[in-house]
Structure formats: structure tokens, C-alpha cells
Amino acid sequence: MPFFKKKKKENETKTVQQQEVKKEHLSEQIEEYLTKLESTESEDQIHIFNMLGSLYFEMEDHDNAIKYYEKSIDQNKTLGKVFTDLIKLYNIKRKEATKEGDREAVQVYLQKSDDLMKLTKDTIRGNM
Template identity: 65%
Template sequence: MPFFKRKKQEQQPKTEEQQTVKKEHLLEEIETYQNRLANGDNEDSVPLFNMLGSLYFELEDYDQAIHFYEQSIEQKKAIGKAFTDLVKLYNVKRKQASNAKDHQAVQYYLQKSDELMKLTKDSIRENM
């Protein structure tokens, strides 16, 4: 009988209304960041790309999340959130393709993962 073991709090599933409110909030945030990106207010667009990637990831719009994270990495090849989330996203997309028995898409996302790993290694070598 473990003394210090905590009981996990069971999370209640969100109601449809709560999910709708959250989605609307995320869409508002996306619009704000896209406007900032379009206005060119920031010289460094990497944080904006990362935020848009994160928001789309949370919305489960994986294609858009991938698009913005790839834009971020194209601007600045630094290991960080874009790298880690892209690994997750490529795996999600590969799994979806596998479930759909789309072998071409599976290969595509395997190749994207390999390219990302190579970029990670190159980035680490440059910083040594």
C-alpha cells in the first residue's frame, strides 16, 4: 500500500458547448496572429509561425499546423517547439495514412520525419 501515491483526477469530458467556445476562442487567436503576420509588425516571424502552428495543432487541423511549423523552421533552423511538434504531427499523419492504407502518404511522412531528423542532427553539429 503506497503511502504517497496520488489518485489521478478524472477529467470530465467537455460538453459540446464548452468545445464550441474553445474552438471559437482558438479561431479568434488564429485570426489575431495571422493579422499580425500579414501586417508585418514583427521582423522576426518565427514566434508567430510557432504560435499559429500550436493553435492549429490544438484545433487538430494538422495540415495547417504542419504548414506553419515548416515555415518557422524554414525561417530559423533551431531546435525547439516547431521541431518537437512536427515530429508528433508527422507521426499522426503517418498513422492516419497507414489506417487508410495509403502507402504513398506513409512513405511521404516517413521521408519528412527523416528529413527533420537530419536537420536536427545538422543543427546540433553546428552548435557544437
């Protein structure tokens, strides 16, 4: 029995180390894209905003992910991963606000979700 407990603890330690390495790698990528953003023309910024949103989402930094995805959508209202991820992020933030009992934040994220769904419909219809 002790052998299995030791193995389980080793696996947990290995997993934590892998997660730390992954976060470090993601942080490095974020820094690279932030540097690129400073010297990029507005047309090319959309790709960088999308990448930053994805990287922050993967790091579970939801506020920054939302920030960069919203910037991307402000410049380019093309359907895709950005819209999908942003809806997921709004739902995550709404659930967090619900758990905290923050009715105002719940309403903010419900409204953001509704606005994004309307934008999605308008984009599909070609009403942009």
C-alpha cells in the same frame, strides 16, 4: 439510477459546450495572428508561424499546423517545441495514411520525419 444517468448526460453536454467555446477562442486567436502576419517583417514572422502552428495543432487542424511549423523551420532552424510538435504531427499524419492504406502518403511523412531528424542532428552539431 436515473439520477446518475442524468448527471452523466449533463456532464457530457457541458464538456461539448466547453470544447466549442475553446475552438471559438482558438479561431479568434488564429485570425489575430493571420492579420499580424500580413503586416510583419520577416524576422518577426517566425514567432507568428510558431504561434499559428501551435494554435492549429491545438485545434487538431494538422495540415495547417504542419504548414506553419515548416515555414518557421525554413526561416529559423532553432531546436525546440516546433521540432517536437512537427515530429508528432508527421507521426499522426503517417498513422492516418496507414489506416487509409495510402502508401505514398506514408512514405512522404516517413521521409519528412527522417529529414527533420537529420536537421535536428545537424543543428546540434552546428552544421548549419
